Amino acid sequence: MISILAHAQMILVDTAFGSVQFLHGVRKLKYHVIAGIACTRKLTSGYSVSQLHKRGQHLRLRGLKFPVYVFWYYFKRDDGKYEKRFVLSTKALKASTISWWGKRRWLS
Numbered sequence: 001m002i003s004i005l006a007h008a009q010m011i012l013v014d015t016a017f018g019s020v021q022f023l024h025g026v027r028k029l030k031y032h033v034i035a036g037i038a039c040t041r042k043l044t045s046g047y048s049v050s051q052l053h054k055r056g057q058h059l060r061l062r063g064l065k066f067p068v069y070v071f072w073y074y075f076k077r078d079d080g081k082y083e084k085r086f087v088l089s090t091k092a093l094k095a096s097t098i099s100w101w102g103k104r105r106w107l108s
Contacts, residue, residue, distance in 0.1 A: 010034060010091070012101060018088070020063040027066060032091035034101050037061075037070070039086055049086050056095035066090065071098045 011026055015036035026033050039050040044060045055071045069089045074082040089098045 010101075023064060023090070027090060032089065034087060034089045034098060037086045037088050039084070041086070050084075056098070058092070061088070069093070069098065071095050 009030070010032050011034070013022070013033065013035045015038060018035040018037045018041075023033055023035065037049060039048065041049045042062045043049065044062055049061075049070050052070060052072075056069055058067055058069055060067050069092060070086060071089070072084050072086045075085045077083055087098055087101075
């Protein structure tokens with residue numbers, strides 16, 4: 001699912017839309033993106049995002065021509081357990097803001 005936040009020129013998308021091609025296309029249209037990403041997504045250094053220790057780091061993912069900011073939040077599953085979910089943003093925003101948008105999107 002894609003949500004467009006027109007007032008902020010932001011596009012909020014599920015993990016399925018977090019491909020390199022999609023992200024490049026949206027940036028070419030001069031929009032910013034908040035997208036869910038897999039925990040296995042690799043950084044240019046070879047590490048995966050699941051190995052990050054600080055939310056909101058400005059870094060580069062493999063295949064992207066521009067840096068992004070990576071955040072996470074804990075999603076409560078139906079069985080009551082929490083699962084760590086990862087989100088990227090192409091715009092510098094506070095970690096709490098990105099997490100808030102991500103949670104709202106993935107809860108709907």
